[in-house]
Amino acid sequence: MPDTGTSDAFVAFERVQKSYDGETLVVKDLNLNMPKGEFLTMLGPSGSGKTTCLMMLAGFETATHGEIKLDGVSINNIPPHKRGIGMVFQNYALFPHMTVAENLSFPLEVRKIGKSEREKKVMRALDMVEMGAFGGRRPAQLSGGQQQRIALARALVFEPELVLMDEPLGALDKQLREKMQFEITDLAHRLGITVVYVTHDQTEALTMSDRVAVFDDGRIQQLAPPDELYEAPQNSFVAQFIGENNTLEGVVKEISGSRCTVQLDGGEVIDAMPVNVSKVGERTRVSIRPERVEVNPDLGEGAHTLKAKVKEFIYMGDIFRTRLSVAGNEDFIIKTRNRPDQVRLSPGDEVTIGWLPEDCRALDAQ
């Protein structure tokens, strides 16, 4: 996790708590520092507190406790319209009674910018999202993707340094979403703006972000760049939530440095890398990514392997997805690339599987 000191953080949450009813905390002790120019995604299941965090940052919710700082200044008591933060909403929130150009002109008008200057900026913003020809249209006359672009342009037209996006691509179809993901990140990096992006779509989070904050139960479970998040999840929740994951449960038998042995509930013994376990005898849940599992491996003498039975074989084009029964887990998935020499298993086959110990992470048992 890159360490960003509070002093040079552009956006900082300091021990922030939020409760709506005075009984339960929706956000529990949130600490987060963001440097300028970062694209940070808040990812988590619904009800995990990510949107609440965004709303507190935007000023639509007040923190029950703690401080939120923007560029070193506490903004707890600054009303939303004075924060100068651009925001893109899930349903775009384009004003239906105004044309596209009027929508874009609105934030400039309330800032009392002259007419000619306004028109120039609106045109520039529209060109930026390649919608220059649509200034005279009403939002209702645009497709979802076009509205999305306009919403983006409106959030950027007054040149905010921080832009918040609340699931902005949720209403678009898959193809358009992927295109927009690229365009948004591209634009953000080009303009050098800081972005806080909220989504529950992990693919979106992984492809777009510099760093991802995984939320659950009102806390950040892990804050890390996408690759680290995927390859080195810090706990079972993150491992489960990000990407596909196989888990096996057991008890730690032995720990020695970066290696440990785990006896599974079925009696088999495997090697793993201790991440969240500290002592022998602790229950653990080991996590292995499907693409890191090898069939009939050649791992050398002494390596632990497991017997597996093929339950299902799914042809997915670029990969094969095979469901196995391993050590009592009926849903053990492996993915293999579609290569000419790749063996295609069929249901009922009995195979041996294995993996490198560093790919197998012993995490908390939850």
Place this chain on the structure above:
Amino acid sequence: MSDATGPDTFDGPTPDNALRQAKKTSGPMLAADGTPLKKSLSRALRRQKMRALMLIAPLLLFVLVTFIAPIADMLFRSVENQIVSETLPLTTEELGNWDGQGMPPEAAFEAAYYDIFLAAERKQHTRLGTRLNYELTGASSLFRKSGRGLDDIGEVYQDQFEDLDENWDEALPWLELMGDPDWLAEQQEWAADEDGRQPRFELRDGIEEILPTTAREFAAFARFQQVEDQKNLLEEEPWSAVHTALYTDLAAGDMSSYSGPRADMLQAADALVASPEFETVSFLDGFEEIDEDWMEPPIWQTIKLYSPNYTSGYFLNSVDMQLTPEGAEARPDNERIYMLLFKRTLFMSMVITFSCILLGYPVAYILSNLPMRSANLLMILVLLPFWTSLLVRTSAWKVMLQQQGVINDVLVWIGLVADDSRLTMINNQFGTIVAMTHILLPFMILPMYSVMSTIPPSYVRAAKSLGATNWTTFWRVYFPQSIPGIGAGSILVFILSIGYYITPEIVGGTTGTFISNRIAYHISSSLNWGLAAALGTILLAVVLILYWAYDRIVGIDNVKLG
């Protein structure tokens, strides 16, 4: 730019493309069996349409019978005017030949004598008097008096004929003289037991040539006795109008060649009329005797003006004009009231609508922004007035606003108003506006609320995040989107208030009453339904015109009721 957002460019064989293709080729689309597609589609839909019609038929019928038909009938009354020509048919005919200048000819008086005599027997002369009284004050009493006074003319002749021969005052000799012998036989047969229908009186062949006026009057007399009074004709001695008619005929013609029944009696009467001692009285003098007003042109002009079956008089009346022989002209200033009432109704309805917007908007706003639970509770408070009788609510305002009422008492108590100069807040425009605003407020709040609750809160947040202050957010973003609710509420409240009756009646006094109160007065008190219908028609037209104007200016699609 992107394929996904560009226009559709499908070339494959889809149904849409087939339709597009069909448009390009000339001629109608054909169904599989070769009939034009439109025709086979409409055949397929006919069953569905019939079923839909059957489903709405009961309501349609109910509405037609209980709503459309009575309203159409009522509106029709605003131009209908058969009463004059039906009650005074002869007079109407005679006055048709009169140019309307000076006094009408003697023949008109004669016609009026017979018409009014018959009308008086049928007790219809007062109805006509009432009708004409709308147009000419005094007509009502004139006709009532004339109904009684006309007997004096006829009795002059009746007495003289009676003195000559008792038979002139008996039923049977008259019937023998005037009636068809076959009919008389049937009548006598019927009279024996008075069972079944009385045979309808028939004039004897040829009598109309000899005694034209008498025949006409006697036939009228006989029809009245038989049909309307259900009397046995054999026992009814004729009216004096018949004797008058007999005199007219005898004076005009010679009876010496007559050889029918009762020839001696008729010829004796003829001789009497011819003798210089026979006393006569002219119709003109007779009318003058009854009332001097008959000697003035206005009553005759009014009868002539209102003799057509349809009249614009009621409508002219409704806009403070009147029908004169020279055409329509404005009434004198001191007789104008309806334009004032129309203007006041429109003005006060606008004020009420406006105060409803002012008071209702914040409430609707709060309602739509509260959480569901509290919103429902507040909504019950908004609807609470609906559960109280309108009369009770209006009377409550009377208690609140009157000079010895709650508000005045409080103002006096805290010293804002001196005891001897209490505010007048009821029985005037102020009272009507206050009470009606209160009563109509829910009709404004409900549509506003339903529109406002569809405005997503993200618009307001978006505006604020873009840097707009609370006021700018409201005025530039929220308010424009709530306009459809204001429009719907305004139309509802305005149309309701323009026709409101009970509240202005109770708290309006003289300066706060609406046109509807005048309509009600004409319906139930003055019984001038024609005028009430004309006023109602104008009111309806005004509402429709305003509705049309609203549609042109704001657009009716901009009205949402939820």
